[in-house]
Amino acid sequence: MAPLLCERSLTKAASTVRQPGYDRQRVRRGIVHLGLGAFHRAHQALYTEALIERGDTRWGIVGVSLRERRVPQALAAQDYLYSVTERSGETAACRVVGALRGALYAPEAMDRVLGAIADPGVAVVSLTVTEKGYSIAPAGAELDAGDPGIRHDLMTPDAPRTTLGVLAAGIRSRLAGAPLTVVCCDNMQANGDTLRELLIQYAEQFDPALARRIGETIAFPNTMVDRIVPAATPASLDAAATQLGLHDEAAIVCEPFTQWVIEDRFSGPRPAWEDAGALLTRNVHPYEAMKLRLLNGSHSAIAYVGQLRGRETVSDAMGDPAMAAFVRALMTEDLLATVTVPPGFDVHSYCQDLLVRFANPTLAHRTGQIATDGTQKVPVRWLPALRESLARGIERPHLERALAAWLHYLATERSDTGASLAVSDPGAPALAAKLRGASTALDTVQAALSHTSVFGATPWPQAFADRLAGHLQSLRLHGTNALLACPAPA
Numbered sequence: 001m002a003p004l005l006c007e008r009s010l011t012k013a014a015s016t017v018r019q020p021g022y023d024r025q026r027v028r029r030g031i032v033h034l035g036l037g038a039f040h041r042a043h044q045a046l047y048t049e050a051l052i053e054r055g056d057t058r059w060g061i062v063g064v065s066l067r068e069r070r071v072p073q074a075l076a077a078q079d080y081l082y083s084v085t086e087r088s089g090e091t092a093a094c095r096v097v098g099a100l101r102g103a104l105y106a107p108e109a110m111d112r113v114l115g116a117i118a119d120p121g122v123a124v125v126s127l128t129v130t131e132k133g134y135s136i137a138p139a140g141a142e143l144d145a146g147d148p149g150i151r152h153d154l155m156t157p158d159a160p161r162t163t164l165g166v167l168a169a170g171i172r173s174r175l176a177g178a179p180l181t182v183v184c185c186d187n188m189q190a191n192g193d194t195l196r197e198l199l200i201q202y203a204e205q206f207d208p209a210l211a212r213r214i215g216e217t218i219a220f221p222n223t224m225v226d227r228i229v230p231a232a233t234p235a236s237l238d239a240a241a242t243q244l245g246l247h248d249e250a251a252i253v254c255e256p257f258t259q260w261v262i263e264d265r266f267s268g269p270r271p272a273w274e275d276a277g278a279l280l281t282r283n284v285h286p287y288e289a290m291k292l293r294l295l296n297g298s299h300s301a302i303a304y305v306g307q308l309r310g311r312e313t314v315s316d317a318m319g320d321p322a323m324a325a326f327v328r329a330l331m332t333e334d335l336l337a338t339v340t341v342p343p344g345f346d347v348h349s350y351c352q353d354l355l356v357r358f359a360n361p362t363l364a365h366r367t368g369q370i371a372t373d374g375t376q377k378v379p380v381r382w383l384p385a386l387r388e389s390l391a392r393g394i395e396r397p398h399l400e401r402a403l404a405a406w407l408h409y410l411a412t413e414r415s416d417t418g419a420s421l422a423v424s425d426p427g428a429p430a431l432a433a434k435l436r437g438a439s440t441a442l443d444t445v446q447a448a449l450s451h452t453s454v455f456g457a458t459p460w461p462q463a464f465a466d467r468l469a470g471h472l473q474s475l476r477l478h479g480t481n482a483l484l485a486c487p488a489p490a
């Protein structure tokens with residue numbers, strides 16, 4: 001096997017690999033990042049890497065993993081170095097990233113995590129902890145008071161285990177005068193505003209002065225982040241090792257595309273991420289809604305319909321003509337009609353580009369990965385578009401089909417051919433139990449729509465429920481071919 005990637009082995013990397021062109025020892029710690037998954041390492045960390053390359057050594061990153069031991073452990077063994085390989089068609093570009101200056105596994109290093117957040121040299125805490133990492137009741141921006149992690153943290157706020165608990169405890173031990181900006185980079189609506197609300201709601205329950213301080217002194221800019229970064233697999237690690245010439249346990253393979261739009265609302269110093277290609281703007285909302293609906297909304301449809309049709313990856317799904325036609329119509333007719341396009345933005349090319357990105361065969365982005373946590377994702381990606389449309393008396397036939405596919409997926413956990421599907425979503429069992437407790441298609445739909453933590457408390461129109469029931473019934477009788485109105489897949 002090739003040697004392991006680390007400072008000493010860098011000289012043995014393939015000559016085509018780009019390496020950090022700066023002295024890593026001079027890089028100070030200026031950012032704490034919670035959620036050390038592949039997305040952060042292939043997205044925000046690369047924007048920061050570009051600034052360090054330009055000579056701004058203030059923004060080294062301390063990465064924190066709240067749940068997963070494997071990644072921080074692998075990174076520590078590699079001097080916090082890892083590689084990113086961008087792949088599309090025949091081209092692959094591999095680089096080694098040096099911006100990480102530490103990687104902590106929070107359950108075993110909580111003092112150091114809180115110390116890092118409290119460090120006055122740190123001016124930014126950023127997050128990618130996924131939608132379910134915020135202890136949020138998905139239908140609104142409310143703290144889920146029943147979340148066992150939150151209940152635990154409220155009993156012992158200085159020994160927290162949730163994202164909100166860790167953030168609050170870190171901020172509590174920070175000097176009151178040291179400015180801080182918290183940059184949420186997860187796929188939620190108004191992600192910064194939402195996180196601010198949740199953190200205040202949490203802190204109010206044990207330290208009202210802290211809640212006030214969070215509300216008055218800390219900035220929470222909204223952001224839109226975009227890059228398709230599939231979870232690593234043995235095959236992607238092999239592909240990366242071939243490019244790198246070294247063995248890398250934390251290697252990432254992703255698409256070349258990347259985009260970051262950040263609301264220009266910081267408290268204290270900030271990295272000049274615009275110099276690395278980010279867009280700093282006064283209003284992120286149009287970008288965020290556009291991306292959440294067109295990209296993530298289509299992705300979720302690809303995931304559930306794809307799982308039912310036995311399509312393992314997004315590119316397999318896009319190679320299925322019936323699905324490709326369905327996804328195009330869903331995106332460019334139903335979802336696009338609900339989006340307010342940012343001024344001067346060419347949304348039609350954006351959609352075409354999305355379809356090309358989805359078809360990228362070298363990524364092997366698993367539909368099963370995107371299908372996770374639907375009870376958190378669907379309320380963000382589909383339901384606002386549906387609500388707004390129905391309120392104006394407009395039907396969204398493709399989106400309604402996608403929703404029926406999700407309910408069928410949850411209720412049956414079986415593909416069209418009867419293969420069992422692994423549903424991974426902590427919120428799913430409660431909803432699935434209600435779906436399975438109903439008998440007719442209409443009863444099943446009514447049971448779903450009355451699950452208020454996902455579908456909200458405002459009633460949905462009866463005609464909408466009837467249409468959903470019709471789709472669910474055809475799924476039950478004839479599978480997704482009937483739903484997509486197409487001949488049997490090859």
Ligand code: CS2
Binds near residue numbers: 225226229299369
């Ligand atoms: C995907 C996203 O897993 C998912 O739910 O829709 O991770 C998606 O790949 C990114 O948001 C792309 O920017």
